[in-house]
Amino acid sequence: MKIWKDISIRNTDRIAELYSENYKDLYVFGLKFTDDIELLKDAINDVFGDLCKKPEYLENALNKKGYLLICVKHKIMKLRQQYSRAAMMDVALSDPEYMSYDPQQEEIEYRDFLTLQKKIEHAVALLPARQKEIIRLRYFENLSCEEISERTGISVKTLYNTTYNALRVLKAEIKLIFIFILYFLFN
Numbered sequence: 001m002k003i004w005k006d007i008s009i010r011n012t013d014r015i016a017e018l019y020s021e022n023y024k025d026l027y028v029f030g031l032k033f034t035d036d037i038e039l040l041k042d043a044i045n046d047v048f049g050d051l052c053k054k055p056e057y058l059e060n061a062l063n064k065k066g067y068l069l070i071c072v073k074h075k076i077m078k079l080r081q082q083y084s085r086a087a088m089m090d091v092a093l094s095d096p097e098y099m100s101y102d103p104q105q106e107e108i109e110y111r112d113f114l115t116l117q118k119k120i121e122h123a124v125a126l127l128p129a130r131q132k133e134i135i136r137l138r139y140f141e142n143l144s145c146e147e148i149s150e151r152t153g154i155s156v157k158t159l160y161n162t163t164y165n166a167l168r169v170l171k172a173e174i175k176l177i178f179i180f181i182l183y184f185l186f187n
Contacts, residue, residue: 022065029073033077043075133152137152
């Protein structure tokens with residue numbers, strides 16, 4: 001208990017002793033919130049660095065150990081946020097396209113998207129009703145083959161064959177854009 005009272009007079013030896021006594025517990029506790037060992041070590045060190053600057057925070061805490069644990073948790077969350085912002089800035093600075101916004105390019109991409117959407121609608125319209133229904137259920141409502149089978153009464157094997165035939169028609173109609181469509185359907 002002497003350690004807690006001595007902190008208020010900014011005794012660095014006492015803070016070092018407090019650090020040594022609690023480091024392992026704080027480390028184990030911190031692992032619940034991050035797998036990044038360096039971030040965890042930084043968080044613990046920052047907490048004790050803050051204690052050196054403002055020891056009265058710990059002095060006023062009723063549960064000293066609990067206070068340290070909560071400080072470490074909050075510091076981990078704060079550092080995670082700072083690290084992710086820094087990583088985003090690194091990506092932005094290393095990618096010239098990310099940094100330059102071109103409204104004309106955005107307009108072109110939007111028109112390409114609309115053109116693709118029209119091609120998809122046209123190709124799906126060419127399918128027989130049964131194939132249309134299966135494609136809608138499978139790719140637009142994201143139902144599993146088993147769920148579609150239960151809903152429509154079609155066997156799973158027939159469902160696979162019908163889906164294959166529908167996709168073959170769509171692929172022939174849309175050609176290379178088909179890969180682009182599948183990417184968006186599955187992501």
